[in-house]
Each structure stands twice: as C-alpha cells, then as structure tokens.
Amino acid sequence: MASVSMAIDLPASLKAERDGAVAILRLSRAEKRNALDDETVLGIETFFTSLPSEVKTVLLHSEGDHFSAGLDLSELKERNVTQGIAHSGMWHRVFQHIEFGKVPVVAVLHGAVVGGGLELAAACHVRVAERSAYYALPEGSRGIYVGGGGSVRLPRLIGVARMMDMMLTGRTYSAEEGQSMGLTTYLVEQGRGFAKGLELAQRIATNTALTNFAVTHGLPRIAESEPSAGYAMEALVASIAQADSEAKQRLKDFLEKRGPKVTRS
Numbered sequence: 329m330a331s332v333s334m335a336i337d338l339p340a341s342l343k344a345e346r347d348g349a350v351a352i353l354r355l356s357r358a359e360k361r362n363a364l365d366d367e368t369v370l371g372i373e374t375f376f377t378s379l380p381s382e383v384k385t386v387l388l389h390s391e392g393d394h395f396s397a398g399l400d401l402s403e404l405k406e407r408n409v410t411q412g413i414a415h416s417g418m419w420h421r422v423f424q425h426i427e428f429g430k431v432p433v434v435a436v437l438h439g440a441v442v443g444g445g446l447e448l449a450a451a452c453h454v455r456v457a458e459r460s461a462y463y464a465l466p467e468g469s470r471g472i473y474v475g476g477g478g479s480v481r482l483p484r485l486i487g488v489a490r491m492m493d494m495m496l497t498g499r500t501y502s503a504e505e506g507q508s509m510g511l512t513t514y515l516v517e518q519g520r521g522f523a524k525g526l527e528l529a530q531r532i533a534t535n536t537a538l539t540n541f542a543v544t545h546g547l548p549r550i551a552e553s554e555p556s557a558g559y560a561m562e563a564l565v566a567s568i569a570q571a572d573s574e575a576k577q578r579l580k581d582f583l584e585k586r587g588p589k590v591t592r593s
C-alpha cells in the first residue's frame with residue numbers, strides 16, 4: 329500500500345506518513361544531523377499522543393547520513409540548574425510516550441546513533457540497524473550527562489559497566505557489535521533498514537492489541553518486579569489475554585487447521 333501523509337501538526341524537522349496500520353515518523357533535520365532541539369522533541373510527543381486508532385505500530389527512521397546526533401547542543405548554552413531539570417523531565421515525559429505509548433515502535437538506525445539519539449533508540453521496542461550505524465555517548469567528553477532516560481534504559485540493555493565505559497572513555501560500538509550487546513535487534517545491509525523495519529512493523533501490527541499491550545507495558549514491568557509479584561502479574565496477564573475473543577478465535581483457527589504454523593525464519 330502507498331503511504332499517505334498524516335494530518336498531525338508537526339515541526340519541519342519531522343514528517344509523518346501512514347502505510348496501512350503502520351505510522352511512519354521521519355526525523356527530517358539532516359542538515360543538523362537530526363540533532364534533537366526542543367521543537368523536535370515536543371513534536372515527537374505530539375506525534376505519539378495523536379495516533380489514530382487505525383495505527384497499530386510506529387516505524388521511526390531518519391533522513392540523511394545519521395539517525396541522530398543527540399541533544400541539540402546549541403540550546404544548552406544558557407540553561408541554569410532548575411531549567412536543566414525541567415528540560416530533562418520534558419525528554420523523560422516524551423520518551424515515556426514512546427516506550428509506554430499506544431503501540432509498539434520499531435526504529436531504523438544508520439550512521440550516528442549518539443547521545444540523546446541513542447536514548448531515543450533505546451525507548452523504542454525493536455531496533456533495526458544498517459551496517460553504518462554506530463553507538464556512542466559523547467556526553468562524558470562534553471562535560472554533560474545523559475538526560476533522556478539513558479541511565480535507566482541503557483543499563484537494562486547493555487549493563488551498567490558497559491555504559492560507564494562508553495561515557496568515561498568515549499568508546500563507540502558498531503552496529504555489528506551492538507548486536508551481541510542488545511542495542512541492535514536486527515542487523516541489515518546498508519539501505520535495507522527501512523524495508524526490514526516496515527516488514528517487522530507490519531508483522532507486529534497483525535498481533536492482537538492486547539498482546540502488544542501485554543508485551544510492551546506488562547513484560548518490562550513484570551521483569552523488574554520482585555519475583556512473587558511478577559508471577560502473580562504474569563498469571564493475571566496470561567488469563568486476561570486468553571479470555572480475549574480475538575485470542576479464542578486464533579486458537580480455534582489453529583486447532584481447525586486454519587492458523588499459521590511456526591516456521592524457521
């Protein structure tokens with residue numbers, strides 16, 4: 329299906345299209361390497377809070393040679409401590425709309441995925457990286473600190489020790505290295521990221537809404553819970569999911585030889 333533009337009021341640094349059940353958000357500030365200024369970050373919030381009900385997944389990607397150079401450093405100049413806290417809180421709020429929003433989000437990465445750009449990618453649920461992608465946290469060398477939830481999300485993906493090393497030494501990791509670390513979910517050849525991301529987003533869109541909610545909202549919280557609370561939550565989520573009429577239909581389809589079988593990919 330051809331994509332159509334979406335009627336959401338966004339800044340020039342963002343473009344939104346819809347391809348069937350997939351909403352596609354493109355960072356479109358290539359001249360500044362998709363650095364995230366306040367207008368763009370607030371535009372991301374507008375996008376994620378305005379998704380129509382027909383949208384079942386989001387695909388996030390970028391124009392130009394880089395996914396994102398992170399925080400727009402030109403906006404940092406005159407901020408005091410109180411303003412800094414409010415600014416970081418604003419990023420936290422916006423990225424929460426991605427991680428715990430209405431639908432799963434697939435990110436397509438290439439070139440620099442650094443600083444706040446890496447924090448943005450970490451808030452997404454599936455990351456497809458082209459071979460050109462590289463990950464870094466240059467905050468350390470700039471005398472600043474992550475502020476977009478990186479201290480919370482990145483250690484869950486790569487561990488505290490690795491994040492410490494990235495920040496202290498400026499170490500970068502390639503898309504390929506990111507695969508064994510948990511940053512790259514799928515590694516693809518250059519120029520293949522968008523097609524792979526769209527294919528995955530379309531696949532995720534065929535899940536029931538309840539399954540996608542349970543996986544994106546339930547699973548991370550269950551995993552963080554004290555085990556006895558986790559088991560109780562899991563039992564509840566499992567029983568709610570299986571009671572759904574759509575789940576019952578899918579089980580019936582399989583048992584009556586209509587449902588898909590699991591095959592090797």
Ligand code: 1HE
Nearest residue numbers: 360361363397398399400401402440443444466474475476
């Ligand atoms: C920027 C930014 C930016 C580029 N803020 N303007 N992030 C960083 O420390 C990464 C900074 N950027 C870079 O290291 C490089 O720009 C890249 C490796 C990403 C790309 O290099 P290159 O050679 O392709 O581009 P460039 O010539 O460096 O930049 C092109 C333009 O984009 C230039 O502006 P121009 O007006 O001179 O053309 C750059 O100034 C501009 N630009 N990156 C502002 N980040 C919530 S807290 C998160 C904390 C962080 O994210 S800290 C990490 C910040």
